Amino acid sequence: MTHGWKYVLRQYLFILLVLLLCLVFLAIGLMIGYSVIGDGGNPLSILSPAKWVSLINKFTGN
Template sequence: MNSGWKYVRNQLAFLLLLALLGLVFLALGLMIGYSFIGEGKDPLSVLSWDKWQSIINKFTGK
């Protein structure tokens, strides 16, 4: 019975690791894309809330 819970725990840990790696690679891709294609000033600025708010406002017309 205990081995069943161990398997579930390992699978959940694996999914959590995959989600975390996905977020890290998404952030890296955004930073690289923003620095080459975008304004190219500060790659970390694409991760700021103000930048995303301006991007959302451009698409929604606000």
């Protein structure tokens, strides 16, 4: 019975690891796209909440 719980826990940890890696690669892609393809600014500035508020306001018209 305990072997089944270990398998389920291992699967959940694997899913968590995959989601974490997806977030890391998304952040890296955003930084590369913003600094290389975009205006060439600081790559870390795309991860700031203030930048996302300005982007959302630009697209929603607020």
